[in-house]
Amino acid sequence: MPSSAVQRGTLMVNTTVRRRHAAFAAGFAALAMAAGLAAAPAQAADKTKYIALGDSFASGQGAGPYLDDCFRSENAYSELADESKAIKLVVNAACSGKTTQEVVSDQLRQLNKSTELVTITAGGNNIGFGAIITACAAALTGATPGEACNTAITGATAKLQGGQLYSELLSMIRSVQAAAPNAKIVLTGYPYLLDPIEAGRTDPAGQFIYQATQLSDLLNGNILAAAAAANAATEDDPDVQFVDVRPVFLGHGALSPDPWINLIPSGPGEPVDPDNFHPNEAGYEAYFAALSAAGAYSVS
Numbered sequence: 105m106p107s108s109a110v111q112r113g114t115l116m117v118n119t120t121v122r123r124r125h126a127a128f129a130a131g132f133a134a135l136a137m138a139a140g141l142a143a144a145p146a147q148a149a150d151k152t153k154y155i156a157l158g159d160s161f162a163s164g165q166g167a168g169p170y171l172d173d174c175f176r177s178e179n180a181y182s183e184l185a186d187e188s189k190a191i192k193l194v195v196n197a198a199c200s201g202k203t204t205q206e207v208v209s210d211q212l213r214q215l216n217k218s219t220e221l222v223t224i225t226a227g228g229n230n231i232g233f234g235a236i237i238t239a240c241a242a243a244l245t246g247a248t249p250g251e252a253c254n255t256a257i258t259g260a261t262a263k264l265q266g267g268q269l270y271s272e273l274l275s276m277i278r279s280v281q282a283a284a285p286n287a288k289i290v291l292t293g294y295p296y297l298l299d300p301i302e303a304g305r306t307d308p309a310g311q312f313i314y315q316a317t318q319l320s321d322l323l324n325g326n327i328l329a330a331a332a333a334a335n336a337a338t339e340d341d342p343d344v345q346f347v348d349v350r351p352v353f354l355g356h357g358a359l360s361p362d363p364w365i366n367l368i369p370s371g372p373g374e375p376v377d378p379d380n381f382h383p384n385e386a387g388y389e390a391y392f393a394a395l396s397a398a399g400a401y402s403v404s
Contacts, residue, residue, distance in 0.1 A: 151192035152403045153218055156182035157211045157280070158225035161294060161391075162198035166366050166382025174199035175378070181292075181391040182223060191401055194219070200378075203229045204276040215283040220403050222284055223395070225292045226276065227327055230269050231260035231319070237381050243312035244298075244359070244367075257315055264322040273330035277344060281334070289344045290400040291331050292391065293324040295353035297365050297381045324348060347398045352390045364390055 156162055164170075164177025171177070176196055186193035197211040204226045215222065240253035263269050273291075280289055300317040301310060331346040338344075358367035358380075364387035368377040383391065395401060 152190055152220045152401070154182070154185065154191050154193050154221040154223070154401075155214050155219055155284075156180070156193065156196040156198050156223050157207050157214075158198040158223070158292075159202045159207075159229050160198075160200035160382055161228065162223065162225035162292075163196065163200050164198075164388060165200050166379045167385045167388050168379070177388075179385045179388050181388050181395060184389065184392040185395070185401055188401065191221075198225070201229060201234070202226065204272045205230075208276055208279045212279060212283045215280065215287070217284070217286055219284040219287045221290070221401065222280055222287045223290045223292060223400065224276070224280065225294070227269055227273055227323060228294055230272055231263050231323065232256055236260060236316075236319070238376060240312050240315075241376060241380070243308035246308060248308050249312065253312075257319065260319055261322070264319070264326055269323070269326045270330055270333075273327060274333055277330060277334045281338075281343070287343070288403050289334075290395065291327050291344065291346050292395065293327055293346065293348045293350060294320060295349050295365065295383065295387070295390075296320050296357055299355060299357035299360055320350070324350060345398070345400060347395050347400055349391055349394045352394045353387070356387070356390070 160166075160175055162180065162182065163175050164180025164183065165175035167177045167179035169177065176198065177183070180196055180198070182193050182196045182198075185191045195214050197214045199206075199210065202210065207224065207226050236253070236256045238252075239256045240249050243249045243253070277289065277291070280287075296317060297320070298313045298316050301313050303314055305311060305314065328346045328348070331344045334344040353364055356362055356364035358365040364383055366377070366379045366382055366384050368380055370376055
């Protein structure tokens with residue numbers, strides 16, 4: 105009982121009643137405190153048990169600071185979700201450079217029957233994301249990329265159009281379903297790293313940006329198709345969701361005035377910064393916002 109209520113009571117009651125009221129208030133406060141302490145563990149237990157899997161776009165690379173050599177960041181979208189009252193992030197198991205096969209071999213040990221929510225960002229490394237960036241990024245400075253760039257893009261396109269990545273994604277999803285049979289599974293897409301442009305430019309930068317846009321659309325299409333196929337196999341209780349993050353990133357590519365994708369210059373002969381072409385802190389906030397808006401963190 106608030107002390108102000110007791111003070112108001114002095115206008116109407118005698119000293120004996122005031123003492124009784126004070127004793128009652130003290131006892132009530134003690135009971136309330138005990139009840140609150142007892143409820144705290146129950147409230148914590150009610151939080152959705154959440155595990156994040158995937159590659160560098162799930163680990164938080166690009167936003168730092170990093171916790172380990174997997175480039176896990178406290179600014180990853182999973183860590184932002186952990187700040188919610190409804191979510192308990194058990195672990196961010198994502199690791200930079202991992203393919204869908206490595207998600208299965210290295211990260212699924214974190215899952216079990218008590219896992220209620222799993223998010224996954226994976227597939228980019230299956231098509232050689234790093235090789236494409238290394239071989240082709242010079243085009244953005246106006247340089248004509250070498251044959252390695254064409255080879256990397258051609259190889260990635262073949263995997264995307266030929267069904268190889270789709271099969272690898274579907275296999276990963278089924279492995280996650282087996283390891284966490286009671287979990288909702290959310291697959292995130294990848295953003296446009298560079299804001300899309302119309303076809304027809306002949307300069308190296310324009311050609312690469314157009315090619316990168318096409319690859320992004322194919323990659324996201326494969327992830328969507330794999331999620332849909334997984335749901336079709338469990339039609340009575342769909343538990344796989346795809347969240348497209350491209351719309352929220354539009355206008356915030358690496359070359360935009362307000363970039364959510366890193367593009368850190370390197371000097372002559374210097375290696376490409378590993379944070380390049382990954383979301384920055386604002387980018388991971390956008391990832392989290394897209395997931396939240398899509399209801400990804402709502403588990404019934």
